[in-house]
Amino acid sequence: MQQRNRKPVNSALQKRIEELVASQGGGYNEDLVADMIGTSLKLLKDVKHRGDVRIIQTALRELRYAFKLFEPYAGVRKVAIFGSARTRPQKPEYKQAVEFARRMVEAGFMVITGAGPGIMQAGHEGAGPEKSFGANIRLPWEQSANPVILQDKKLVTFKYFFTRKLTFIRQSDALALFPGGFGTLDEGFEALTLMQTGKSQIMPLVLIDKPGGTYWKTWDKHVREHLLRNELISPEDLHLYQITDDPAEAVKWITRFYRNYHSFRYVKDLLVLRLQHAPSAGALRSLNEDFADIVKGAPFQIIPATPEEMEDEDVPHLPRLAFGFNRKSYGRLRELIDRLNTL
Template identity: 40%
Template sequence: MRNKIEKWSLYMNANLQENIAPPKGQVVEATDLKERAEKVSELLLSDDMPNYDKNLFIQTLEELCEYSAIMKDIRDLPKVSIFGGARLQPDDPDYQVAKEMGEIMAGAGYKVITGGGPGIMQAGHEGAGRKDAVGFNIILPFEQRSNHVIKGSKHVIDCKYFFTRKLMFLRESDAVVACVGGFGTMDELFETITLLQTGKARPVPLVLLEKEGGTFWDSLLEMAEKLIEHGTINRDDLYLFRRFHSAEDAADYINNFYRRYHSIRYIGDRLVIRLKSPLPDQLYKEICEEYAEFIGDWGLVYTDALEEESDEPELSSLPRLVMKANRKKPVELYKLIRSLNRDVESTSTKRQNI
């Protein structure tokens, strides 16, 4: 397996500059942060709020402040989160495929985030190595402890609350890989899908990964079919994730997601889609026709950087497409982003089959 990973990593590294996830935008539109912070501080220090609530809010702020501190030196680096069960052992094939995934992604330039514990979380970190491992641990009276790879690292945090932990995962991730796991893994996976489906998270590739020939994710796909039959989700929601039985194929899917797509930014009633390279003329025409209803009367127009983007000068030279913002159909936007690579013969633009 070592030679196979090394060979594939060479391929990835050869395409790294073109296809790796770009640094996350950190532009904040709000201009009243100081005033809001002072107002919240006054409330926390007053007698108007019960201690029962104060304890929750202060604990949450403490965790998020620690999270900010440990991410400061790696915030601009691409990251992949690997979710999975704590109970899988190193001789399990699903443990091995998670380890391979961590190694491939670290070799491609990504930091590998896991829950910091044993099982699949440890596997992802073993593959990545201590230098490229990040751990968002959860404090539990059983099962969870920092694994031997991440223990003592400056890039590990112990969280009291699951909700802050999941916020950290999804705020930092440029890609998400869900491996075999239990209720905790399902919680993380379904929150990711929900945030992508509702547009509450920026578009990132989401992968369901398991061992070669595995059937673990069969039940989830069967449930998705039931949800479609009941009308509680749409079939197009299946564009939000892809299932793979190979770490190489999963990594290739992630790599292809960022082959041409760079980032998006909403500016007033406009959506700016930043690209790493222009679309071929025929593909541009196809996308305009296929997504005409979503794009609207403004159309999808090539433009230089907008004046409002002057706070991101490092992105000014990128080609970009601008359309009227349509926040009511986030899945359509996700599909459009994946369609940007349609001219590349790969899995990156297909819907998950059931």
């Protein structure tokens, strides 16, 4: 069906684009690549300002390279570590970041940081370069990647923060934030916003303070007193993050999140959760009773991999729990995942 306000496809142009794709030997997702070529050609008439076109050009280049860099490691879970670039090695937060990264690697994860100094370097020190990714950003004062990741092939440098942040969220299975400045808070709030609105996968987000520290406790107090009290967020949104001053506890929370839960995706009107173990008949009845408030349409049910998932070879061997989700109660969805992990 033709979309409203969308110009009809020029069949002659479409054929030439398809021939161009074929001349390159074809490859993955030929239909989507052809669509991008067609969209790029529209820039010749639609966007006059050169700076605007350069943004599109650079963003496409950066994302293509970043996705290529991460592709060989798609089967390995990763944790992104954020925190201040100004944190010195003698600070307890720095030492905690080293310990946290080391423990995460021992648990089978790889580590992604912003590749700079401070907490970012601490994360790479704990993980080691072979288990690290660096997502650096070009700044006016020429920020260089830290020496741990500088010569590693798993380092990518971005011009734009938005492509860098998208890469962090897209490639991560968990997020850990240590005390930091505007950038750290920006990353944290963006991750919460994306999970709260269903624009990203639900994943563990742990806020790690120094022993006895109050940085994240004060932040949490602000969230509760100003956002929650004034009904700017919902009580269930508080389930999207956890606070600790113990790196070992943070690691336990992250690994426990994937004890049974694997991932989710939407298939038509169903939210399909892939699990290591399907709930029993009794547990299924309890889920339908306890989480009826987030169901819109089909109740909780055990299903095989859907045809749409099979087309993508999307872990077809795992059992599925599917239901009609109201697509707004993502804090409650996090509670559901926590319940599934106790089965």
